[in-house]
Amino acid sequence: xxxxxIVHAHHEPKSFSSALAQTAKEVLTRQGxxxxxxxxxxxxxxxxxxxxxxxxxxxxxxxxxxxEETYATNHNGFAADLExxxxxxEACDLLIFSFPLWWFSMPAILKGWVDRVFxxxxxxGAGRWYDTGHFQGKRAMVLMTTGSDExxxxxxxxxxxxxxxxxxxxxxxxxxxxxxxxxxxxxxSAAHGTDSDRGLVIEAWKQRLKNLLTETALPNPAAEx
Amino acid sequence: xxxxxIVHAHHEPKSFSSALAQTAKEVLTRQGxxxxxxxxxxxxxxxxxxxxxxxxxxxxxxxxxxxEETYATNHNGFAADLExxxxxxEACDLLIFSFPLWWFSMPAILKGWVDRVFxxxxxxGAGRWYDTGHFQGKRAMVLMTTGSDExxxxxxxxxxxxxxxxxxxxxxxxxxxxxxxxxxxxxxSAAHGTDSDRGLVIEAWKQRLKNLLTETALPNPAAEx
Numbered sequence: 411x412x413x414x415x416i417v418h419a420h421h422e423p424k425s426f427s428s429a430l431a432q433t434a435k436e437v438l439t440r441q442g443x444x445x446x447x448x449x450x451x452x453x454x455x456x457x458x459x460x461x462x463x464x465x466x467x468x469x470x471x472x473x474x475x476x477x478e479e480t481y482a483t484n485h486n487g488f489a490a491d492l493e494x495x496x497x498x499x500e501a502c503d504l505l506i507f508s509f510p511l512w513w514f515s516m517p518a519i520l521k522g523w524v525d526r527v528f529x530x531x532x533x534x535g536a537g538r539w540y541d542t543g544h545f546q547g548k549r550a551m552v553l554m555t556t557g558s559d560e561x562x563x564x565x566x567x568x569x570x571x572x573x574x575x576x577x578x579x580x581x582x583x584x585x586x587x588x589x590x591x592x593x594x595x596x597x598x599s600a601a602h603g604t605d606s607d608r609g610l611v612i613e614a615w616k617q618r619l620k621n622l623l624t625e626t627a628l629p630n631p632a633a634e635x
Numbered sequence: 636x637x638x639x640x641i642v643h644a645h646h647e648p649k650s651f652s653s654a655l656a657q658t659a660k661e662v663l664t665r666q667g668x669x670x671x672x673x674x675x676x677x678x679x680x681x682x683x684x685x686x687x688x689x690x691x692x693x694x695x696x697x698x699x700x701x702x703e704e705t706y707a708t709n710h711n712g713f714a715a716d717l718e719x720x721x722x723x724x725e726a727c728d729l730l731i732f733s734f735p736l737w738w739f740s741m742p743a744i745l746k747g748w749v750d751r752v753f754x755x756x757x758x759x760g761a762g763r764w765y766d767t768g769h770f771q772g773k774r775a776m777v778l779m780t781t782g783s784d785e786x787x788x789x790x791x792x793x794x795x796x797x798x799x800x801x802x803x804x805x806x807x808x809x810x811x812x813x814x815x816x817x818x819x820x821x822x823x824s825a826a827h828g829t830d831s832d833r834g835l836v837i838e839a840w841k842q843r844l845k846n847l848l849t850e851t852a853l854p855n856p857a858a859e860x
Contacts, residue, residue, distance in 0.1 A: 421685035422698040457682055457743040460646035473647040474826070514807030515740055518682040518747030524738050540793050568765050570802045570860040577795045578803070582739030601699070635795040 412623050414438050415502035417448045419509040419520035426600045426608055427555045431508040433612055434553065437619045446498050450519045456491070457522020463489055463529075480531040488529065495527045504623060505550040505589060507579065511557065514575050524583055533587060543588020549627060550589035552579060553615075555600040563598075572596070577635055580628070590627035637848050639663050640727035642673045644734040644745035651825045651833055652780045656733040658837055659778065662844045671723050675744045681716070682747020688714055688754075705756040713754065720752045729848060730775040730814060732804065736782065739800050749808055758812060768813020774852060775814035777804060778840075780825040788823075797821070802860055805853070815852035 416434055420427040431447075438445045448455070456462065461473060466487025468478050482488045488496065499505065509520050516524075528534070533544045558569060565571035572594070580591040595618055597611045641659055645652040656672075664670045673680075681687065686698060691712025693703050707713045713721065724730065734745050741749075753759070758769045783794060790796035797819070805816040820843055822836045 421700075424697055425699075451683075451685065457747065458676075459737075459742065459744075460676065472649055474650075475646075512684075513746070513749050513753065514803040514811075515746065517684065518743040518750050519684075521738070521740065521746045522682065522743030525743050528738065565860060570806045574799050574802045574860050575807070577799045578739040581795045582800070586739075635790060635799050 411442050411444065412503040413444045413446065413501050414504045414506065415446045415448065415498050416506045416508055417450065417520065417523060419450045419507075419517045419523075421451045423452075425510070425555075426597060426611075427508065427510045429608075429612065430553055430555070430595075430597060430615055431506075433615055434506060434508070434619060437616055438622070441619075443623075446502065448495065448498065448523075450523060455519055455523060457519045457525070459522060459525040463492055463526050465489055476530040476535070479529040480535075483529065483531040488532075492526055492529075495523065496529070496532065499527065499533075499545070503548055505548065505584075506553055507550070508553040510555045511575070514570065515578065528583070528587060538588070539586050540588070543586060545588035548589050549592055549623075550584040551592035551622075552576060552594040552596075554594065555597045557599065557601070559599040559602075560596075581631070581635060585630075592622065592625060592627055636667050636669065637728040638669045638671065638726050639729045639731065640671045640673065640723050641731045641733055642675065642745065642748060644675045644732075644742045644748075646676045648677075650735070650780075651822060651836075652733065652735045654833075654837065655778055655780070655820075655822060655840055656731075658840055659731060659733070659844060662841055663847070666844075668848075671727065673720065673723065673748075675748060680744055680748060682744045682750070684747060684750040688717055688751050690714055701755040701760070704754040705760075708754065708756040713757075717751055717754075720748065721754070721757065724752065724758075724770070728773055730773065730809075731778055732776070733778040735780045736800070739795065740803065753808070753812060763813070764811050765813070768811060770813035773814050774817055774848075775809040776817035776847075777801060777819040777821075779819065780822045782824065782826070784824040784827075785821075806856065806860060810855075817847065817850060817852055 416431055418431040435445050435447050464478050464482045464487050466482050466485045468481035509516050538544050562569050563572040576594060584591045595615055641656055643656040660670050660672050689703050689707045689712050691707050691710045693706035734741050763769050788794050788797045801819060809816045820840055
């Protein structure tokens, strides 16, 4: 049995993005895993990073994020909403970011979760990054819906390729913090298909979920990023 | 005389990031340009995108962003804070995003400005994107500070390259909407230098600012992204 944290960022509970996240929760729970679900819109999670991140104050005259994060790490000074999310990441074996691709990256509410929760000193710094990252041994993956079809993210235009678009997440967030990224699960152009199309995507996702904890992680990028 | 919109996202007014943005405002104003400054932290800009974006409602039972954006475009239905920002973009000849690189992309408060302000129908859709984008003829650029030095973003490790990291912004936001991206101005590892180092960066930025409205924009990416 593993602990799985799903961080979901869609404002419509009836959306296909939300259906994919709920499917993950149900299937993984039935498999006997402990599933923790951070539904950021339902939680009214605040994505703005500043002094609201802290109960402690290292320097009241100049807000330097990493100085305050170091101080908060050593003085139990993180705001309650962040401390709760931090403990969820610490407990998880697999982290899933579930979101619709907005402007070729994460919705702000999820970017702010990353900005605020992955704090210096507690989770990185002093040589801990990438191969020596804090979360080595854990897995992470992207579960997302897109507006355009797959061909448009192939690198042959018009959009930047999926690999490039996910690099800030796969390499910059997951690998930086020590997580091994799994292959993303992408529902291409979800809104433009039929109910039957979407049913097939749900089935493919259920199949994928069977082996999520044991499948081989993505290789480190061979080529230069 | 041109109209320049600076959208700035740093929580510390005394930071070097804020100094670079203020320098741009002062120098461009002295050159006779009209400079509009959206200081997102000072404005307490709300980056969460949902029904708060709208005064109008197209479908009360299911929130589909692009449906509501289309309806709001045609019924003067955008929330006042968004309408104000939309008019600023409509008026500008040059758009500058000023921010510290957080987790290899924009701070959430700026990502949310993009999520909420660049609305479907008003600014894209019906064939308007990239070479037929709404804002064709306008320029846009990134002004940013980083935590690591330049070599670490060169593509030779450990981070993804600057080109890859900026692709979602340059290609996915600027070019998608018709803007021609200018070369970014990057203050590398600003926090780790001396006051003298930072003074040299400010001088280099002042020099660059002299020709911002006339310099050649970045070429479209020759290689596949």
